[in-house]
Structure formats: C-alpha cells, structure tokens
Amino acid sequence: MQYDVIVIGSGPGGYICAIRCAQLGLKTAIIEKYKTLGGTCLNVGCIPSKALLDSSEHYYNASHTFAEHGIQLENLKVDLAQMIARKSEVVNQVCKGVEFLMKKNKIDVYQGLGSFVDKNTVKVTKEGGDIEMITSKNIVIATGSKPSSLPGVTIDKKRIITSTEALQLNEIPKHLIVIGAGVIGAELGSVYARIGAKVSFVEYASAMIPTMDATMGKELQRTVKKLGADFYFSHKVKTVENTGDEVIVTAENPKGELVTFTGDYCLMSVGRKPYTDGLALENAGLAADQRGKIEVDEHTLQTKVPNIYAIGDVIRGAMLAHKAEEEGVFVAETIVGQKPHINYLLIPNVVYTWPEVAGVGYTEDELKAKGIAYKTGSFPFKALGRARASMDIDGTVKVLAHKETDEILGAHIIGPRAADMIAEAVVAMEYRASAEDVSRMSHAHPTYTEAFKEACLAATGNRALNA
C-alpha cells in the first residue's frame, strides 16, 4: 500500500497525529505493536492511574471525611479486585473509542511491530510472524517511552515493579517502597497509601516533584504525609533485592551512611526512557542519541531525514501526553504546508495526586536564574468559600508576574482540580495577559477558579479580597 503518512505508535501523540492527517485529506496508516491502540497513556499510564486515583480517593474520603459530612458508613473495605477490574473496563472503553476514531477517519490500522526498511518503507511484523510492507511519502515516529530503572537494579515485575505492574496488583502492599518521588511515584504512592499501604518514598533529590515549582513540592509533601507516607530525600539507592516475600532496598543517606528499607513491594518510578527498540532506525539513515532520543529540527520536528518526523516521548521535551498530542497535530499540519504554533513554555505540567498539582510557564527558581524581575501573588484554598464547603482546603495558587509589566510569567497550583484550573492560566499566558487582566475578569462564585483570580489580585498589588 502507498500512503501519504504512516504513523508508528498509537499513543496520544500517534493517534492524534493520524486523525489530524486524515482530517487534512492525507491517506494515513497507523502501526501499533500491542493488541490495543492508545499506547502507554491509555493502557498503562494516564487513564488507568487516574481510574485508580479516583477510586482510592473515594475510599479515603469515605473513611475519613464522610462522617463529618453526616454520612455514616459501616464495614467499609476495599475490594481491590473490583477496583482493578473497573480500571480495566475504563481502559477497555477508551481504547475502543480510539479504534472507532480510526474507522471514522478512514485510517488503516496495522497491528504488529513497525520497522524501517528504508526512508519510505515500513515493514509490519505481525504477531504470527507474517510480514507486510507499506510505503509512504511521510513517516511519523511516535513510539513513546518505557519506564527506566537505576543501574544495577533489575525489575522482576513481581516484587520490584514499574508503574505498569502497580496498576494491577492483586493485593494491597503492606509496605510499598517507592523509589523516586516524581510525578508517577507521587501518584501511585498516594493510591496505595490511601487504601491502607504503608508507603516510603526514597528520592535522590531533596524534595518531591523536583522539576516543578519548589513551593508545590513542599505543599504536596505536607498533604501526602497526612496519608501516613514517609520521605527519605537526598537518598541514593544502591541495591534493590527480592528475597522472595520481601524486597530490601539499600540506599546511601545524606551523611554517607548505608540505610536499608524492607517492604513487600518496591515501585521503581525514576523516570522513563525513549523507546525505539525494533524500529531499525539505521535503515532509514537515523539513529537515536545516547539517551535514546531522536533528534528533530526545532521548528518542524523533522528528523535529519526530511520526510521522517518524530513526536512525543522519543524527542526532546517533557514526556507528557498533551505535549505529544500538540506535536502530533503540529506535524500533520506541517506536512500539508501549514505553519502551526506550539509554545513549549505553555505546556502545563500536572500531577494527579489529591490535591492535584499543576504548573505552567516559569517556576520561581527559573525566573531567579534568568534574572527576570518578578513579583508573586498567592492565595490559599483554605480562604476560599467553595473549598471550605467541599472540605478541600489543602493547597494554594501561586502566580508569578513580571515586576514592571505585570505580565503573568508562571502559574503554579496545588489544590482541588488544579489540573483543570491551570487551563485558565494557559489561556491567559498565550495572550500574554497581565495579572491585573485576569483579576478584572468575572469568575463565578463559589468556584475553585476564584482562587486563581485572587492570586492574580495578590500579584497585581497585594489586593486579594478574601485573604
């Protein structure tokens, strides 16, 4: 078959790219190695983890806050098998949805391992070993990433597990040791902490979610601590050993002493690495760099072979589903000669703990490092009527604005529905709104987004009305 575009990988970057290509009138094919479409995000990432996060949050609220709401429950307990089954059903439905979208947009789906034969030809090796050759004018690499490990630590998928296994455990761990307190560790660690596991975070950096604004890390630690979690920061993990019924983690503490942690499960959440195995990049004249990333042109996302593009986790930038989606649309439009727009600074970062954490633009540390004169405005959720009514009083909104012009340079939110609220900051910043601009727009009352308005007021001239 001859196509205009072949997309290799059906994650949020790949399948969105394929749909946009089809919308633009290109004859499009998509290749997926796994049985279901949707990639990491739908199958073993965003969607299933959010399903479990919500389930565990409901349980936590039922056991901790319902009584205060005046709701009495007896014999409350977790049915983990049902919780995992519901998660699987959610995943199943969402994947079916993607399949439907492929049909609707007349995109040919090839199930099998895609590998380059040359720069225009891809070989699809199906599960039974059958081979099919397809050719295309343009090829988009969207093969995503895999969980990575630490040197010397072998993931056995039984007791030493990654996020993938953590989404389908058949028992609640007694003591879950989470190596890495970044986004994935924080999310899955809090799932199991809520349903009764003892959780210990062992983190190399000196705070949680170290890539986000420092205030967010501190606040998040405070709320996760309430779930009974322990934190061991500035600890360098040396070995992880599965002894059969237990896992023993040895780490070096900040004083240089060796300390050991014993638990029944160890979750490796130290990041992800780009995944290009089996692609045979060399046949197309391409190669991944030392860190496994594929180099692309900053303005066009073209690899050094002009008709081959790469998007999402396999290229530079944050490993986020919505970043990959933007890039998928970007590449599709670029192929047909349009000149689309992506502002990488304005791609929000989100952690789906409860409270959620979301940030966009510069962090306070980045502004300091760049020598940009800025001012801050903060507003705590505990001063917000809506948050009081819902008993969601943890967290704060922090707005960073330019000292002279009042332009919003960064917004960082930890609080209920922060992931949704951050969109307001993105819209404002795409239009280069000032903090005063936002604070002069009407916000419905009572809502969580009022906290963003109040933080903007605070940034404008310390004029928050409800603080």
Place this chain on the structure above:
Amino acid sequence: MSQIEIKVPTVGESITEVTIGSWVKKDGDSVKRDEVICSLDSDKASFDVVSEADGVLRVKAQEGDVLPIGGLICVIETSVEVASAPASAPAPVTSTPAPVAVASVAPATAAKVVEMKVPTVGESVTEVTIASWNKKDGDTVQLDEVLCELESDKATFELPAEAAGVLRIVAEAGSTLSIGAVICKIEVGAGSAAAPAPVAEAPQSNGQVVSANASNDSYAAGHPSPAAAKILAEKGIDPASVAGSGVGGRLTKEDAIAAQPKAAPTATPVEQPKAPVAPPVAPAPAPKAADARGQRRVKMTSLRKTIARRLVAVKNETAMLTTFNEVDMKPIMDLRAKYKDKFKEKHGVGLGFMSFFTRACAVALQEFPVVNAFIDGDEVVYNDFSDISIAVSTERGLVVPVVRNAEKMTFSQIEKEIIRLAGLARDNKLTIDQMQGGTFTITNGGIFGSMLSTPIINAPQAAILGMHNIVERAVVVNGEIVIRPIMYVALSYDHRTIDGRDSVSFLVRVKQLLEDPTRLLLEV
C-alpha cells in the same frame, strides 16, 4: 548612562547605501542585546539590525531614510543600573518611559520647545518638499505620531514627532526646505496633560478606559494569539508589521486574516473617526466592498523603489538589445519523461527545465567569454567561471540568487541548489553574498505565461537569457510538417561590449545544446 552608536554595517562590496525599511522597535523602547530593532533594505537584500547592548533605543534615522555605509542608525542608551541584572534579563530597564510615563513626565519639563528640522535623508539629497501635514497648527501631538509627509527626489518619508506637546507649524505644505531647516516646533508640556485623550481609541465598552493596559503601547502590543500566529506564519508576515486591534495592541485572529503581506507598512494608524462615539469595530480595514470604484495609494517599499530606479538606470546607461531564437523542446521533454522517476529516486529532486538551461548557458558562456564579462570603467572584466543568477519572483519583489560555478555542476546539483536558493528567497532569508557576484542571469517569464519578452540586463552583467512558455507549433523537420513543443528564447545584451556575432552565436549555441542535450555530455 553610556551610549552606543549603531551604524550601517558594511554589507557587501558593491553596496554603498541602504534604506531603513522598517523599525521593529520605537524610539524610547527598551531593547535587549541581539534583539532585532530595524530592517535595512539595499538594492540586493533586506537584513536585520540587532541591538548591540541592552538599553533604551533612540532612533536617529527614520523609515525610508537612505544612509551611507557607516551612517548613524540609532543610539542605545545603556543604563548603569541594569548592570546588576544578568545579561539575559528581558530588560528590567528602569530609566525609561513605559509609554504611560510620557504624559506625566511632560508637565515637569513644561514650556520647553523642541525644534524639528529636516533630517538628513541620504547623501545626495539636499532638499525636501512638504507633501502634506497630517496635523494642524495648534494640535496636540504624541511622541512618534506622524506629523507630515516629506518628499525628496529619491523617496517619500514620514516625519514623526520628536516629543509630545502642541504643534506649531513653521513651514506650510508645498514649501521646499533644505536639509536642516526648521519644519515645526513642539511646545512640550503645554496642554500635554490632556494629551493622551484625543487618541480616543473607541474602547470596547465605556468605563474601562482607565486601565493603563488599554494603551496600544503595552508590553504585549503586537503579540499574536495562537491562531493569529499560525495564520501570519503561513502568510509569511512578520507579526511586528501588523497593527494589533486586541487589548493592549495584541494581534487577534481577525487582524491576522486581514493582514496583507508588506502592504503599506506604517500607514497612518486609523484615521480618527469624527464622532468619538464610533462603533467599536471602527478600526476594521475592510477594503472589501467589491463594486466600489475605489482607489488605493500604497507606498512603494524601499525594495520596489530601488528595483524601479535600477531598472531605469540600466536602460539609460547601457546599449541594450535583444535577439531571439526558438528551441524545439521535444528532446528535453522526452528525456525528462524517460528519466524523471529514476532521477527523482536517485537524487531526491525533480528533473526540471532549469538544469538544462543553466548547464547550456554555462557551457555557452565558456565558449563566448564576452557574454560572461562586464564593464568596469574603461576595462572589460572577463570571468573564467559561470556564476548564474536565477531570477526568483517573491512577494517582496524580484530577487536574483546566484548558482555558483554552474559550469562544474551536475544536473542534480543545479536542481538542488536552485531549490535551496528559491526556498531561501521565499522565506526572505537570502543574504547579500548569495545574491551578488553573478556573471549572467536567467529569467523565466514562461512560468507566468509569457511567450516573448525583452528582459532587462541585471547590471553590471552584460547579458540575460529570457525563457518563455512552451507552445505547440507546426514546424518543418526533415521536409515534413510536424507538431513540436516550441519555446522562444530571448537574449538581451549590452551592445557596448557584445557584438551581434557573439550574442547571436551564443543564443544559437544554447539552442543547439537544448535541442540535443547529449551534446552537453559529449562537449560538442
């Protein structure tokens, strides 16, 4: 506070003067090191001038001014306080004027009178005529507001106010003034407290005018919305050249849709509607009404003016003559049909006509060196190489990037080079170096449908080949009438150095090589 003078850089050996194309920054703006502050046009290309330091811009030459190499463009006042901030900081410059400040600063220095004089507009210009006044005597004017239009024998340019205040006209419209003569005076301070008011921007709704951000000079002025950014990029329009109608001068999607590439860069910003109660949409450009017998006056760009001047100069200064011939394109078309796919597969570029013509000219130029030569004073300079300029039509006008050493290049190399240069031309990225030094030019009017034309020489070169479109003609071959695809070709040449024998023979040789391309291979 110290000052750094930014002067016109040396931009290529044959260029002696440049025109200020457009200012990206305004007088008084804070600028960062390496930020683009204005663009310069020469007869060959446009290029950007970047700030050499962080500081406050003081414009010394206005848009349309012609400056010699080394002429003063502007001054950057670097403030000492800034020194404490790291270099990359986006200018937390303190010392100057956020636009709002203008009004409040003014009263403090009240009663000061600024005399505005005719600026130096190019070394050969000694006097200018006042074309029209945009403001009346006694009007309140803002800093940088256009006061009047001046005309010289070379160009027309606008005179922006050097201060905010009350205008006192000295020279009336129509009068001719020499460089340095006083045009008008501005009484700074007098009445300027009221100054910002008359601009009355027809705000979206009443009652919001108080906000400082309503000013069109906010930090975000000219910032395109995501959709606008995409539209402008696709049209190839620099957002800086579009006036934003959004809050604080932001560019809305509507602004982007209405924007025209390089049309009247700084047309006077919105003629003020008579009644201040004008509907909110007042500033819409809307020259849409299809049946109106309207006229539009769009100022020529500097590049267009230069092209115009040079073309006339070439006609006046050379003895230009054109000879014609016709080429039977069948052999080339057959060859292309046969090898088009293989060629594309092997080289990754299409096999076009241009490589045949470029090769044929390169070979013929070696055989008729006088066609490849140019006159320099009393001498004729012969070139042992064939650097062939290819005329490319862009939205800004005609540009002529050079394919160098065409005599040594293969067909695929020529095709790739032409694609590369044409791409740069379309994106406005050609450098002066890429456009100068050609020894002969090829122009293809055929792509627009021309059948016959007399191209004008690209001075100082001595000859130019004009290609045209291909039409089926009944011709006689071996005593039989057959239908063949024919292209008429024209060679315009400077008769001062090239005689008819050379020019005609040259063109015949090109014809031979095109009608039997194997001759290119066998060198016969």
